[in-house]
Every structure is written in structure tokens, then in C-alpha cells.
Amino acid sequence: MKALSLCNLRKTYSKGFEALKGIDLTVEEGDFFALLGPNGAGKSTAIGIISSLVTASSGSVSVFGYDLNTERDLAKSCIGLVPQEVNFNQFDTAKSIVLNQAGYYGLPRKLALQRTEHCLKQMDLWDKRDTISRRLSGGMKRRVMIARAMVHAPRLLILDEPTAGVDIEIRRSMWKMMQEVNQQGTTIILTTHYLEEAESLCRNIAIIDEGRIVEHSDMASLLARLHIDHFILDLADPLTAAPIIDGCQIELVSDKVLNVAIPKEIGLNHLFNQLTAQNIQVMSLKNKTNRLEQLFMDLVTAK
Amino acid sequence: MNYSIAFKTIVKKEIYRFIRIWPQTLLPPAISTTLYFLIFGKLIGDRIGMINGASYMDYIVPGIIIMSVISHSYANVVSSLYSTKFQRNIEELLVAPVPNWIILSGYISGGIIRGLLVGIVVALISLLFSDFAVHNVTIALVTALLTATLFSLAGFINAILAESFDDISIIPNFVLTPLSYLGGVFYSVDMLPPIWQTLSMGNPILYMVNAFRYGLIGVSDIDIQLTVIITGGFIVTLVALCLYLLHKGIGIKN
Numbered sequence: 001m002k003a004l005s006l007c008n009l010r011k012t013y014s015k016g017f018e019a020l021k022g023i024d025l026t027v028e029e030g031d032f033f034a035l036l037g038p039n040g041a042g043k044s045t046a047i048g049i050i051s052s053l054v055t056a057s058s059g060s061v062s063v064f065g066y067d068l069n070t071e072r073d074l075a076k077s078c079i080g081l082v083p084q085e086v087n088f089n090q091f092d093t094a095k096s097i098v099l100n101q102a103g104y105y106g107l108p109r110k111l112a113l114q115r116t117e118h119c120l121k122q123m124d125l126w127d128k129r130d131t132i133s134r135r136l137s138g139g140m141k142r143r144v145m146i147a148r149a150m151v152h153a154p155r156l157l158i159l160d161e162p163t164a165g166v167d168i169e170i171r172r173s174m175w176k177m178m179q180e181v182n183q184q185g186t187t188i189i190l191t192t193h194y195l196e197e198a199e200s201l202c203r204n205i206a207i208i209d210e211g212r213i214v215e216h217s218d219m220a221s222l223l224a225r226l227h228i229d230h231f232i233l234d235l236a237d238p239l240t241a242a243p244i245i246d247g248c249q250i251e252l253v254s255d256k257v258l259n260v261a262i263p264k265e266i267g268l269n270h271l272f273n274q275l276t277a278q279n280i281q282v283m284s285l286k287n288k289t290n291r292l293e294q295l296f297m298d299l300v301t302a303k
Numbered sequence: 304m305n306y307s308i309a310f311k312t313i314v315k316k317e318i319y320r321f322i323r324i325w326p327q328t329l330l331p332p333a334i335s336t337t338l339y340f341l342i343f344g345k346l347i348g349d350r351i352g353m354i355n356g357a358s359y360m361d362y363i364v365p366g367i368i369i370m371s372v373i374s375h376s377y378a379n380v381v382s383s384l385y386s387t388k389f390q391r392n393i394e395e396l397l398v399a400p401v402p403n404w405i406i407l408s409g410y411i412s413g414g415i416i417r418g419l420l421v422g423i424v425v426a427l428i429s430l431l432f433s434d435f436a437v438h439n440v441t442i443a444l445v446t447a448l449l450t451a452t453l454f455s456l457a458g459f460i461n462a463i464l465a466e467s468f469d470d471i472s473i474i475p476n477f478v479l480t481p482l483s484y485l486g487g488v489f490y491s492v493d494m495l496p497p498i499w500q501t502l503s504m505g506n507p508i509l510y511m512v513n514a515f516r517y518g519l520i521g522v523s524d525i526d527i528q529l530t531v532i533i534t535g536g537f538i539v540t541l542v543a544l545c546l547y548l549l550h551k552g553i554g555i556k557n
Contacts, residue, residue, distance in 0.1 A: 013557065045557075051398045054557045073304045073400035081398050087391035091323075103312025104399035106305040148395070 001029045001064065003078075003156050003187040004050065009059035011045050011211075019045040021211035022059065027189060027204070029064070029155075032182045034202035034219070035191045038300055042211040043191045044084065047160050051081040064155055077105065080154030082145045084161045090134035094125055094144045097133060098151050105152035112151070119147035122177070139170040146174075150181070157181060158189045163197060175201060199223070199292040209300045222295060230288035233258040236281035245274040259288065309401045310409050317413025320383055328379070328417065329424060332371045336425045339367050340432040343489060354491050355522045357435075364429045365443075365516035366488030369450055371425045373483060373508065374475065376418025376451040380410050380458035381471045388462065393555055403549035407459065407542070414455025415448065422447055435520050442527060443518025449534040450511045454479075456541035463545070463554040482508045492524045507533060 004027040011020040020042045027033045037043045048054030050061055052068070061068040066075035088097045098119055102112035120126045123143040128136060133144060142162060149157060159178065163171040171194075178201060182188050192198055198205065198219075205222055207215040215222065238255035248271060249261040262271055275282060321328040340360070348359030355362070387393040396406055437443060457474070465471045486508030492500050503509050514530035517523035548554065 048557060053394055053397055055552050073402075076398065076400040077304070079398065081394075083391075083394065085391070087394050089387070089390055089392045100312055100316055101395055101399070104309050104396060104401050106308045106400070108305070108308065 002062070003027045003029045003031065003064055004189065005060075005062045006046070006050075007060045007062075009046065009049060009061065010057045011042075011049060011054065012057045019211055020049075020056075020059075023208065023211070023213050025206055025213060025216065027156075027187060029187055030182075030185060031187055031204055032178075032202045033187070033189045034198035034205040035189055035208065036195070036198060036205065036296060037191075037208035041208045041300075043208055044160065046208065047081070047158055047189075047191065051079055051158060052076060077152065078155045080149035080152065080157045082142075082149045082157070082159045082162050084164065086141050086145065088133060088141075088144065088148065090132075092133055093130050094120065094133055094136065094140075094147075095129035097144055098148045101148045102151045107152060115151045115153065116147075119150050122150075123147045124173075139166045142166060142170075142174070146177070150186075154186065156187045156189065160191050161193065162190070163192065163194060171197075195292040195296055207296065207299050214299050219292075223292065225295065228261050228263050231260045231262065232286050232288050233260060233275075233282050234284045236283050239280070243275065243278050243280060245271065304400050306402065306405050309399070310405050310412075313396075313401075313406065313409025314412045314416070317379070317383060317410065318416060321379055321413070321417050328375070329421065332375060332421045333424050333428060336367050336371060337428055339363070340429060344432055355493075355524075357520050357522050358433075360433045361435045361520050362491075362516070362522065363489055364426075364433050364435060365519040366486070366512045368422050368425045368429065368519075369447065369512050369515045370483045370486075370488055372418040372422040372447055372451050373454045373511070374479060375421040376414040377454040377458040377461075377475060377479060379417040380414035380455045381462045381465070381475075383413065384410055384459060384462035385465050385468070385471050388465075388555060389468075397555065403546055406549060407545050410459055411452060411455040414458060415451040418451035418455065419447060422451075437519055438521035439518045441518075443515055446511060446514040446518055446530065446534075449531070449538065450515070453507075453511075453534055453538050453541065456538060456545060459545050460541065460548065463548050465554075482506050485509075486512045487524065488512055507537060510534065 004025070006023055006025040008022045008024060009020050010018075010022050012018045023042070023046065035043055035046070045054055049056045050063070050068070061075070063075040063078045066078065068075045092100075095116060098116045099112055102115055107115060117126065120129055123146055125140060125143055125147060128140060133141065136144065146159075146162065163174055166174070175197065178188060178190070190198065190202060202219055204218050205215065206213050232253075235256045235258065239252060240255070242250045242252040242258065244250070247263060247266045251259040253259050260271065262268070272282065344360035344363055348363070351359040353359070384393075461471060461474050485503065486506050487503070492503045492509065495503060510525050510530040510533050513523040513525040514527050517527055
């Protein structure tokens with residue numbers, strides 16, 4: 001079943017800016033889906049329309065088969081939104097923020113209290129439930145928003161840059177949490193600027209640029225399209241010039257550091273054999289760029 | 304979908320908000336009206352004598368109560384709704400399956416409750432200065448309820464259209480306060496020259512003050528039925544306007 005279906009979705013803002021130019025997109029139930037794009041590409045507008053915060057100029061949105069225009073309540077009940085910026089009342093406690101949201105979704109008081117406790121515990125916030133939210137750390141505020149989005153047990157969870165500005169430890173714990181939520185059957189749509197986040201979490205991906213979907217496929221086949229890998233090699237001994245190896249582009253960054261672009265069909269064994277033959281000893285190796293980042297840049301700059 | 308739960312949640316949140324900040328919401332009207340009663344009612348009123356058969360103190364009590372109801376029902380909705388817009392937690396309601404009429408009725412109920420609560424506080428204080436007997440409870444309650452509803456709706460529209468905190472103080476300062484003072488709170492329109500009497504008839508607050516005054520002390524310059532029709536007409540018009548603004552997402556959606 002399709003968790004989300006966008007059909008010819010368009011949005012032109014009042015000053016004439018065309019944010020979405022007729023996008024079509026489908027997300028299957030149970031998917032962990034990445035929606036990527038540069039700043040101003042139209043991601044937030046698309047998410048705003050799906051979550052009823054922005055009015056579409058034309059086109060249709062259906063959530064688990066419910067049309068957002070004609071079956072609004074049913075469609076909205078399926079969605080949980082974690083927005084980019086903190087948007088709760090900073091004078092409320094974490095518990096009342098989540099509990100009120102349960103009320104807006106019509107959960108009876110007893111169930112709302114149970115769900116609130118469950119979600120706050122899942123986000124490791126139960127001990128902070130009575131803390132005024134403006135006193136919480138940035139990471140905790142983000143987790144409050146996730147707990148709030150999940151309190152009505154949505155079938156589709158939309159996370160708009162949920163890990164922006166949080167430290168690595170919290171980011172990793174949020175990744176784990178998102179994976180658990182997805183494994184429990186919740187469909188997740190994730191937008192992020194951390195492309196390694198999308199690469200490691202998501203199974204399918206769409207890239208949006210200038211209001212159009214420029215790529216929509218599964219992550220594996222998208223990454224398979226990358227022909228050239230880029231590596232940084234740290235050498236044991238200094239060089240005065242970059243070595244020459246057929247098929248590879250090699251640049252001497254400093255006397256003991258090489259920047260290597262190597263086509264997939266050549267492979268690392270060939271590279272190392274050639275370097276060894278030239279008496280060059282490699283101490284360590286790392287990817288120059290994230291693979292998805294490379295593809296992303298190729299797609300959004302290929303105009 | 305159980306809309307009554309969503310409605311109760313909004314109303315409870317609104318009540319909790321103004322109770323939590325009671326030194327800003329409930330205490331100031333108690334102090335300012337005590338001063339009104341002392342200065343206008345006691346010190347100046349003793350020299351004025353009777354108006355339409357009532358002592359000056361008794362005459363101004365209903366006007367001061369309804370003036371408090373007007374300003375606080377308006378202030379509650381405009382400040383609460385604009386704050387939710389400013390902090391963007393209005394989005395909590397917009398993403399949820401809450402119909403516009405529930406959002407509207409929730410906020411309006413909050414405004415009515417605060418307006419009436421402040422009215423009760425002021426009425427209790429007035430008992431320290433005046434010993435009037437309520438003339439018609441039904442008319443007094445209906446007028447207070449309609450007045451609180453009307454000005455809660457006006458506050459809702461102000462909040463929806465406001466783009467800054469300055470915008471939510473313009474109407475109270477430059478429209479509501481002058482209309483209240485010119486609405487016969489402290490005087491009878493019969494005391495005005497004919498041209499000002501005619502102009503005063505265009506002030507809706509005059510009708511509410513007089514209807515409430517009739518309910519409390521049995522004195523009025525205006526026909527009570529006309530008050531109910533005018534206030535009811537304004538309420539219907541403003542409800543329609545609020546629902547239109549919400550439907551179009553004006554001021555709250557992109």
C-alpha cells in the first residue's frame with residue numbers, strides 16, 4: 001500500500017515564487033524514505049503541504065489512500081510531523097506538550113496519559129516530564145517534538161531535519177530510535193542535510209531541486225551509479241611529485257598526502273599494486289566524500 | 304474522531320494559561336476597578352448626585368464591570384492566539400485533525416471564561432462600594448455572555464491578522480478604550496448634546512453597557528431588544544469572518 005502519494009503537486013507563493021512545479025512522488029508503506037534537496041529546493045514546502053501547514057496551489061495528496069482534501073481527518077490522523085524548528089510553547093512542560101497533542105488528536109484522557117508516558121520514556125525524557133521546556137537542552141527539545149509527533153501512533157512519521165544542530169552522540173541515539181520506530185512498522189520520511197544519515201538509514205530516496213523531483217529511486221541502485229570513488233591516502237614517506245597510474249587521477253595534496261580518483265572498474269587492488277611497485281607505502285586511507293554526497297552534487301549541479 | 308476532546312484540550316489550555324499568569328490577568332482589573340470606584344464613584348460621585356434615579360456609584364458599577372469583560376475577553380484571545388502564532392505552536396493544531404470551528408470555539412471559550420471571571424472579580428469588588436440589588440439576572444448574564452463572545456471574536460480576528468506584537472495593542476488602545484469611555488460607562492447619553500447623542504448611537508459598546516446596566520440596576524438609555532439584535536448580528540458576522548480566515552489560512556498558513 002502507498003503510505004504517501006503526491007500527484008502533480010504545485011505551489012506558487014503570493015509573490016509569484018514557484019516553489020513546487022508539479023511533483024509526483026510515492027512512498028510505500030513501511031519504507032524509510034529520504035527526501036533530499038539543497039536549501040530552497042522545495043522540500044519544506046512539500047512537507048508543509050502534506051502536513052496541512054501550507055496550502056497547495058494545485059495537485060493532490062493522499063495518505064494511506066485518504067485524500068487530504070476530501071478525507072482530511074483520516075489523512076491527518078495518519079501523519080506525525082517533527083518540524084525543522086522548535087514550535088512548541090516554551091513555557092509548557094514536556095509532558096503537557098505531548099499530552100495536549102494527544103488531546104488534539106482526540107485520544108481519551110486515560111489513553112493519552114499512557115501514550116504520553118510511553119513516548120516520553122521512548123525518547124528518554126520521562127525524568128524531565130515536569131521540566132519547563134525552555135529549560136531543556138537543544139537535543140531534548142528535538143526529542144520532545146518527536147515524542148509529540150508519535151503520541152497518536154501515526155502510520156507515517158515525517159522528520160524534517162531532525163538531527164540538525166545536535167551533537168554526534170544524540171544524533172546516533174536518534175538514528176537508533178528512528179530505526180526502531182521504522183522496524184515497528186511506521187513509515188518514515190526523512191529530510192536531512194547530513195547525507196551519510198540518509199545513506200545509512202534510508203532504503204529509498206527522492207532528490208528535489210528547484211521545485212522538481214530530479215531523482216526518485218532506491219538507495220542501492222542510486223549509489224551503484226557512482227562510477228568514481230575518491231580517496232585520501234596518507235603516505236609513510238614524502239613525495240616530490242604525484243605518481244602516475246593508468247586510469248586513475250592522482251593529485252599530490254602535500255608531500256605525504258595523495259588525493260586519488262579511481263573508477264570502480266579498476267578497483268583498489270590495482271591501485272595498491274601499482275603504488276607498491278613504485279615503492280610508495282600507504283599508511284591509511286579514507287573516503288574523500290560521502291558517496292551519496294557525490295551523487296547529490298552531480299544531480300543538483302548537472303543543469 | 305472525537306472533537307469534544309480536542310475542544311476540551313484547547314479550553315483547558317487557555318484556562319491554565321491565564322490562571323498561571325494571574326498577576327497579569329486577574330489582579331490588574333481588581334486594582335484598576337478599585338481605583339475607579341474610589342475616585343469616580345466615591346470622591347467625584349458624591350458631588351454628582353443621582354442619574355436616572357440611581358446614585359452615581361450604582362450607575363457606574365455596571366459600566367465598569369462590562370468594560371472589564373470587554374477588555375479581558377479581547378485581551379485573552381488576542382494575546383494567546385498571537386503568541387501561538389509567534390511561537391509557531393499554532394502548527395500543533397493545524398497538523399491535527401481539528402476542524403476550524405473547534406479551534407475557533409476553543410479560543411473563544413477561553414476568552415469568554417476569562418472575561419466573565421474578571422467580571423465576577425470586579426462585581427465582587429463593587430459590593431464593597433455599592434449595595435445594589437440585581438434587577439434582572441437573565442438580562443445581565445445574557446448581556447455579559449454576548450459581550451464576552453463578541454469581543455473574544457474581535458480579539459481572534461486581530462490575532463489572525465496581526466504581524467507583530469504592536470499590531471495586537473493598536474485596537475485595544477486606539478479603538479476599544481475610546482469606545483468604552485464614550486459608551487456611557489460614566490454618564491448617561493441623555494446628558495450629551497443632541498449631535499453627540501446621535502453619534503453615540505453608532506457605538507456598539509453603548510448598547511452593551513446600557514443593557515447590562517438595565518440587568519443590574521434597572522436603568523437604561525437604550526432598548527434592550529435592540530441590544531440583543533445588534534450584538535447577535537455582530538457575533539454572527541464575526542464568526543463567519545473568523546471561519547473564512549481560518550479556512551483560507553490567512554495569517555496562519557503560507
